[in-house]
Amino acid sequence: SSFQLKGPRPYKLELSKPRARAPPPSGDPLLFEDTSSSGQPLGPQGYYSSEYNMGGMTSGGGVNNLFTDPMASAAVMYGSSLASQGKDMVNKEITRFMSVNKLKYFFAVDTKYVMKKLLLLMFPYTHQDWEVRYHRDSPLTPRHDVNAPDLYIPTMAFITYILLAGMALGIQKRFSPEVLGLCASTALVWVVIEVLVMLLGLYLLTVHSDLSTFDLVAYSGYKYVGMIFTVLCGLLFGSDGYFVALAWSSCALMFFIVRSLRMKILSSLSSDSMGAGAAAKPRMRLYITVATAAFQPLIIYWLTSHLVR
Amino acid sequence: MAFTLYALIQTAILCVNAIAVLHEERFLSKIGWGADQGIGGFGDEPGIKSQLMNLIRSVRTVMRVPLIIVNSICIVLLLLFG
Numbered sequence: 001s002s003f004q005l006k007g008p009r010p011y012k013l014e015l016s017k018p019r020a021r022a023p024p025p026s027g028d029p030l031l032f033e034d035t036s037s038s039g040q041p042l043g044p045q046g047y048y049s050s051e052y053n054m055g056g057m058t059s060g061g062g063v064n065n066l067f068t069d070p071m072a073s074a075a076v077m078y079g080s081s082l083a084s085q086g087k088d089m090v091n092k093e094i095t096r097f098m099s100v101n102k103l104k105y106f107f108a109v110d111t112k113y114v115m116k117k118l119l120l121l122m123f124p125y126t127h128q129d130w131e132v133r134y135h136r137d138s139p140l141t142p143r144h145d146v147n148a149p150d151l152y153i154p155t156m157a158f159i160t161y162i163l164l165a166g167m168a169l170g171i172q173k174r175f176s177p178e179v180l181g182l183c184a185s186t187a188l189v190w191v192v193i194e195v196l197v198m199l200l201g202l203y204l205l206t207v208h209s210d211l212s213t214f215d216l217v218a219y220s221g222y223k224y225v226g227m228i229f230t231v232l233c234g235l236l237f238g239s240d241g242y243f244v245a246l247a248w249s250s251c252a253l254m255f256f257i258v259r260s261l262r263m264k265i266l267s268s269l270s271s272d273s274m275g276a277g278a279a280a281k282p283r284m285r286l287y288i289t290v291a292t293a294a295f296q297p298l299i300i301y302w303l304t305s306h307l308v309r
Numbered sequence: 310m311a312f313t314l315y316a317l318i319q320t321a322i323l324c325v326n327a328i329a330v331l332h333e334e335r336f337l338s339k340i341g342w343g344a345d346q347g348i349g350g351f352g353d354e355p356g357i358k359s360q361l362m363n364l365i366r367s368v369r370t371v372m373r374v375p376l377i378i379v380n381s382i383c384i385v386l387l388l389l390f391g
Contacts, residue, residue, distance in 0.1 A: 182311050189312040204360045 106151035106214055108141040116146045117153060121225050122249070124256040130263055147260070151214065154221020161187065161224045164231050168307040171235065187224075190299055194220045201288050202265070209264045219257065223296050226253045227304050234308030242308045250297035257293045265289055322379060328368045329376055337365070 094100060120127055133145045141148065165183045169175040195216045202211065226249030234242030265285050331337055342362050 182313065185314045186312045189314070189317045192317065203364070204357050206360060 102212070102214060103151075105141055106149070106218065108143050109150050109152045110143050113143055113146060113150070114153060117150070118225060120146065121222055121256055122229065122252055124252055124259065127259075130259045132263070149215050149218035149260075151218050151221070154218055154224060157224035157228060158187065158191075158221060161227055161231070164228055165307055168231060168235060172309060187303060190303065191217065191220055194295065194299070198288075198292065201291075205284050205288065207265055207285060207288075211261075211264050215264075219260065222256070223253055223300060226250070226296075227300050230300060231304050231307055234304070239308065242304075246297070246301060246304075250300060253296045253300075254293040257296060258289055261289050261292065322383065325368065325372055325376060326380070328365055329372055331365060331369070333369075337362075 091100075130147055132147045135144075162180065162184045166175060166180045169179055195213065198216050198220070199213065202209070229249050230242060230245045233245030237244075265288065342358075342365070
């Protein structure tokens with residue numbers, strides 16, 4: 001008798017944990033950035049407490065005789081508080097290692113940006129303005145600025161590359177699930193090596209640019225788009241198509257990397273290096289930019305030639 | 310060259326071990342890369358060599374204890390699983 005549903009709403013809606021906060025409307029241009037960067041005073045605690053209040057009010061004022069069993073209601077409250085404690089702890093641990101806000105910035109993309117960026121990666125020769133635009137001292141999200149690096153395209157391109165590699169190996173009857181894992185970890189290891197070498201180079205030359213680790217991961221992940229294009233042409237048009245596509249995507253990618261990194265590396269001056277030693281610095285920075293660009297075709301060839309035999 | 314993630318971890322451990330093994334007085338000072346020879350000027354340009362020396366010295370200081378732990382784990386695992 002005490003378990004009969006008496007209220008207008010079903011039982012489980014009253015007991016649901018605080019739902020995740022609704023995504024901000026995409027019409028408002030800066031709302032995404034504001035809630036992620038300056039949302040600290042309101043914070044997750046604010047959202048959860050407001051959800052708690054809503055849940056408490058509806059369950060308290062609505063149907064009183066659902067919680068006739070005090071043990072059940074006490075267990076429910078304990079369980080939901082434990083769940084929120086666990087969530088807070090996990091959030092705290094994760095934000096110790098990497099800033100989730102910074103990561104959210106890289107995934108704030110929309111379809112228009114992805115289309116324009118893919119076109120830019122394949123044909124960057126007509127693009128005029130390569131500056132990353134700022135807004136109130138923080139870089140604009142990729143949604144509003146086509147020059148901003150993002151992590152969505154590299155991630156998706158990486159996964160697509162792995163699937164395409166599996167398909168290409170299957171066409172050549174060399175497929176097995178272990179090979180897929182091997183291909184994935186090889187590509188991942190090359191990304192890690194490239195990012196570490198770039199970081200080491202930037203540190204040794206004391207280049208105080210605002211390139212964070214995630215930026216470097218993004219820029220070194222853009223080559224997967226070129227790799228996908230190359231492998232597709234190699235599969236469709238044979239060996240000649242493979243080399244033509246390799247040349248095209250290598251040139252486009254080298255141009256893209258040089259133009260993008262030139263803004264960040266070459267134009268970041270030290271505070272007061274006006275002496276004769278300053279002449280050596282731009283040369284070394286130029287070397288590092290050119291070396292990064294020259295590394296891309298090599299790695300594209302290395303990672304795709306065995307797929308298009 | 311097919312890398313597995315395990316190969317990457319092994320490479321990283323070996324490289325860090327190699328940097329940690331460079332002894333301060335017996336080796337680095339002899340070739341002019343000691344910690345006390347790199348202060349140079351307090352100007353804006355540390356230069357590549359002093360950056361490298363700083364890097365080596367900080368890697369040796371920071372990674373001393375974690376390397377002991379990681380190397381012991383590696384030894385035990387290699388003994389157990391070949």
